[in-house]
Amino acid sequence: MASNAAPDNHPYTYQLSHPCVIDDRENGGCRASDFRECPAAPDRVVEDLVPESRRLALPDPNPDDDVVETVTTDGYPTFGAPVGTPVGPWIVGERGCIDITALNPPPSPDEVFRYFQTLPLPQLTTQHQPPGDVLTGLPVIFYTDSPTTQTFTVDIRGFQVAIEATAQQFTWHTGDTTGQITSTDPG
Structure with a gap:
């Protein structure tokens, strides 16, 4: 059955970032190639974005052992972070023109x-x-x-x-x- 509810203890948090934001975070500035127009049908909002994910600390899968700690799905160290805390760097996905209409952002200056x-x-x-x-x-x-x-x-x-x-x-x-x-x- 489909649901809009997130599963308990979801292993990742997600965000969509503009390429310039990622470049600035990693290199201290934007490049000309960070800006690209995306074709969009009327009443649709399509932007050039990069999906990113970041691990979340999960509850200890073996609470019966003597060591209580949080974990991640891929074994990345949590350093004792509480459950639900983001750990590690953002994992950068593939850049593309993404239809974000369903996310209902306010109208862009171009759309206005x-x-x-x-x-x-x-x-x-x-x-x-x-x-x-x-x-x-x-x-x-x-x-x-x-x-x-x-x-x-x-x-x-x-x-x-x-x-x-x-x-x-x-x-x-x-x-x-x-x-x-x-x-x-x-x-």
Whole structure:
């Protein structure tokens, strides 16, 4: 019968680590090869990870003998560590693209950006002063009085994520030899 319960006295503890974390732990820094993109289907989270395991101290299998001690499944010394204590170094598994959707991590920045790209951002209405037709050679002020910030709340795999879209730059195309005019405020 299948169960989500861990067996009594499980012999290992597990973790998934990013390659950079392992490199930093073993070599004191990351390498360019520690970063790799993994393809993922929509609504799936797939990351480049390394599974690791570490032995746990188990109860003495022969409690009737005169020596009471903890052991590991492969005989690695526990040095008297209490039952359930991790002993020895992490045992590094094979690196790969691992689907971690079932672990339900919060959305990554890349995943939030994919949702952002589908949002219906508003078109800002352009205004100019003086109103009406403009005369050549006279100064004209371009501006928008449309809202320049909009907040969206989206559901990403059960997480409520607030995305705030704010216009940070405005580019005005005047249609004459002036060319483009760029500013950081809306007018």
